Amino acid sequence: MQTSHSQQVDIFSDDQRQLHYAELCNALYERELASLAQQKINNVSLLQRKIAGLRHHVKRAAYSLLEHHSPLKVDIHNASWQAKQAAKCMANSFNAEKTQLWFSSNIQIGCTIAIHVKQLGYEHIELDSIDRIELTTQRLHTNKFGWFKINGEFAEDNYRRTEVLSLRLLKPSKAILTAACCGHTWVHKGKGQQRALSLRELLLSLSINWKTFR
Template structure:
């Protein structure tokens, strides 16, 4: 039977735990607000009502992201101060080590609408892996549509070269693995010298990272 002292100690631990969570929640919210407001200030938004909608929904999205980051079970470390995932970075980007047949088979077997997928982005002198989501699937033609980047074949090939952004040299759909998702979630970045400064994930990418099942990579 618990005595009064034991019961009081137990309550104190709970209180301290709750206080720590609230502190972490507040720090995450601050980091996310700062990042998103900086991002919005750099966007060319001519439509005032669109900007108002983005700002109006920011509070909800930031709080939801902060809560989810604290609750997410992940093999990655959560950096509270920067609202980012931390994990060991490979010396080189693993995008060149892909097997197109295995990639194609994986997407035939596992792809679903809404699923987070990793896209290798090769820009001028730099490369990273970015999270996107699936919004359309065409099994007959073996292709999917990523919400941001467009159509990819299940074997990884980008199918819309004519509308590729000017500064992007190449895009490739990758088969999800722990190494690939770690690189995407942590914002790992490489240039011709090797590892470079990690990129900060957008709020959208952070939310996509929270949907990953690290046991199945789906």
């Protein structure tokens, strides 16, 4: 029995899809294991839990990258997002009033947000998520960086507030989220080397609604 041309195309398409899925998984495993090897984790139980959870998170990320619906392109070999980088970091045109207005209307637990990180001439935009909201004080708490006022101002008084480190909550936009998802960086001379997103950041990027930025 002969196989029709359409059936052959479907077979090759499925094979290519499986190959891409495998490449994505391999790239994610390599990156995460290298990251774990560099971390100082004294708690063996914590390390075991991190390794045990890798399989689930890697498979979820790889599948979601294949099924992505976003304005960004996927680099199969590096398991990363790709898009043209702006010459200068757009976060420097920050507007506190517009930031406060946006978060006043769109703030919600679990929302993926963008943080401008600037230190010693190096800057990038990093994805984080909201895990707590204080309406009375007009503040929100992010999973990694801590407290921010909804106008974007960093509101932590601990060791992370230093003269050389600047953190700012950004009003989301296509340009802001594109830079964060693609790991774009800037140095005093211009564009820097692309930053590899952690698996956590990559999963956050997959939750973005590019129509509403929520």
